[in-house]
Amino acid sequence: MNISIELQLSPLKDDWEPHIIDFIKHLRASEFKVLENPLSTQIYGDFDTLMPFLTQEIKRSFSGIDIAVLQMKIVKTDRSDYEPHF
Numbered sequence: 001m002n003i004s005i006e007l008q009l010s011p012l013k014d015d016w017e018p019h020i021i022d023f024i025k026h027l028r029a030s031e032f033k034v035l036e037n038p039l040s041t042q043i044y045g046d047f048d049t050l051m052p053f054l055t056q057e058i059k060r061s062f063s064g065i066d067i068a069v070l071q072m073k074i075v076k077t078d079r080s081d082y083e084p085h086f
């Protein structure tokens with residue numbers, strides 16, 4: 001089953017930017033399709049391969065941050081080709 005996930009990582013510290021950049025770079029280096037905008041990052045792929053990968057990357061990212069918030073929205077379909085029709 002294909003899924004689409006929107007992620008927003010918010011390290012709660014003064015030097016937040018390097019942590020976000022590092023997280024996104026690791027997502028980009030994966031086998032999955034990754035799209036970014038100024039507010040969030042989307043990643044697309046098969047549920048059974050994407051979820052273990054994300055669990056590992058979230059844990060790795062959290063290990064370098066004292067306090068952080070990660071918001072995640074999961075949609076049960078691949079929305080990577082979505083284009084608005086308005």
